[in-house]
Amino acid sequence: MATGSGAERYGSSTVDKAVDILTVIAASPAGLTNQEVSAELGFDKSTVHRLLLTLERRGLLARTGVPARFVVGDHAQFLAWGPTPDLRVVLAPVLEELVELTGESASYSIRQGDRFTCVAHRLSLHDLSYSPLTGQSYPLSSGAAGLAILANLAPPVRDEIVARGTLPAVDGVPDLAAELDLIGRRGYATSGGRGGCSIAYPVLGRHGTVVGALAVSAAEVRTTLTELAAQAPSLAAAAHCLPADLGWVSSEPM
Incomplete structure (x- = not known):
């Protein structure tokens, strides 16, 4: 070859x-x-x-x-099929169910280098909604979805990104490395401030590598981060079922 x-x-x-x-x-x-x-x-x-x-x-x-x-890796998967209609069809019922269960917006994002991109989202039915937007790219440290992805990367990759010092500071987080360790132990990431709050759970593909993150987001005037974090079990259940639907093998029990 x-x-x-x-x-x-x-x-x-x-x-x-x-x-x-x-x-x-x-x-x-x-x-x-x-x-x-x-x-x-x-x-x-x-x-x-x-x-x-x-x-x-x-x-x-x-x-x-x-x-x-x-x-x-996850970005190769994205380049292979991108945010295609088929992917959106697979994600749609999961996101819609999360919106129905939580009453808030739901989204799915993938990593692209030092950033994450939302590839699908569903807004809540409230007049005031809060969510990353489909097609928009954000630094990995700027929201719960990015933090959930970053915390679950292979340690050498995660540590190299953090050591580079180019990621924006996380509101209320003085030590990003310590926060990533906490996310790894807890299983999910949270973020708040600037009018909204989010909770995100990593989605694992074949070999147990992180392929994306599923998130629920809300306007802070209506829902507190503590209230949103209570939705972690629902979010985890949805994240664990996604890999099979996307044609990957989940490393977690269904």
Whole structure:
């Protein structure tokens, strides 16, 4: 599967190698280690390691297990099928049920690099609603959905994003790393301020890697964050059923 000699003449050999790496990993449901990718393609281990980290940082790959195996990441899934009508059809009944159960807005978001993008949302029936909007992109630290995704990334990826220091400060959170640890233990993320509050639960795909976040949001003049957090069990149940509906295998009991 090594690239042909024409690649260096007519394009970027680095891009060719990255595509080859994505291809062999996509063909391996259980994922591949750095060494296995190197052996499969005949590439130098240091080159493979550098490209694996770059692809992971961009969300095209994710790592799982010990020793680390690389699998297709959430952003690669998004590039493959995007917020297609079929995806919206799958998400629609889940979001509508959450709106009915909670009386508030519901949304589903995915990670794209250091940001998250809402790919589907349903507004509450109240005159005043609060929700991320479909197609809009936000920093990972700017809302519960982003925090739920960030807290559940592989530790090396999460720590690298936090250490970069480019994420906006979280209202009322002096230590982002400590907040992410709390979210991991608690299972869900919360955010409040600027007129709205949200609670979000991570959605796990195959291999247990995070593929997105399901959130319920409300206007603070009507619902407090404490009241919204009481909806965590309903949100968790909905998040656990999504992967099967999306064609992935859930790592959590249904």
